[in-house]
Amino acid sequence: MRIGFIGIGAMGNPMAKNLIDAGFDVTVWNRSGEKCQPLVAAGARQADSPAECATADVLITMLADDAALDAVLREHDLIGAMAAKTVHVNMATVSTATAVELAQRHASAGKAYVAAPVLGRPDLAAAAKLNIVAAGPADAIEQARPALGRIGAKVWPCGDEPVRANAIKLATNTMLVSAVESMAEATAMTAAHGIEPGDFLEIITSSIFSCPAYLGYAPAMEKRDYDNPQGFKLRLGAKDIDLALTAAHAGNVPMPMSATARERLAEAMAAGDGDKDLSVLAETARRRANV
Structure with missing residues (x-):
């Protein structure tokens, strides 16, 4: 072939x-x-x-x-x-x-x-x-x-209909960004109570959140190493959520969680983190919480 x-x-x-x-x-x-x-x-x-x-x-x-x-x-x-x-x-x-x-x-x-x-x-x-x-x-x-x-x-x-595949991909990426953002926020919250990020992340990724969406990003959050060339650049996540929100608005579908996640991505890009791995949302959450 x-x-x-x-x-x-x-x-x-x-x-x-x-x-x-x-x-x-x-x-x-x-x-x-x-x-x-x-x-x-x-x-x-x-x-x-x-x-x-x-x-x-x-x-x-x-x-x-x-x-x-x-x-x-x-x-x-x-x-x-x-x-x-x-x-x-x-x-x-x-x-x-x-x-x-x-x-x-x-x-x-x-x-x-x-x-x-x-x-x-x-x-x-x-x-x-x-x-x-x-x-x-x-x-x-x-x-x-x-x-x-x-x-x-x-x-x-x-x-x-080819558009179905693209709708699924965009929907999947909105879920991924929301998952990483929720993990970042939870890690910052537990850190404020003296819990080491690595300890918290090991618990959740070894129990109820033992799935690729969390397992793939937890190691970088623990090590605070966001320059992975094999990673998913944060700015590309922002691009995909923009496309998903446009598709949603065309069908009058509300996506409030995705819209909020997009604002977190904007905050991270404003801090100069657009070309870093999506896991850098952990640093955005830490800055916001001052931990």
């Missing part, structure tokens, strides 16, 4: 590497071309333009946001460059409005489109343990499944 992969960032790099290691014929492209070199050394071919990736059996895009994806699609006429039987799998987190537009643009051109955002951080991407939420035509998902199966631990089909 031939795979075209566009977007070699913190997530895209290990995802593409897993495809190469699995023996797929992988062609890669990134706006900053030097980021492709480690993948070329591993066996990929570097394309001169995104259009060269578009004629593969499966075209995967993993770009930073709506604007980056739209720029590549328009500047390089990526949909037009797709072969008749190519399936475009967009694995990035985008807005629900963009999700609907992308599905319409592909349908108008007679091309197959699947939304398949991932649940997990770069460390899980490297281990091929991502969860992939896929929505789109069933036959298109099946065509892409061999590749998706090498990227993640499980594929979760969720219907034939």
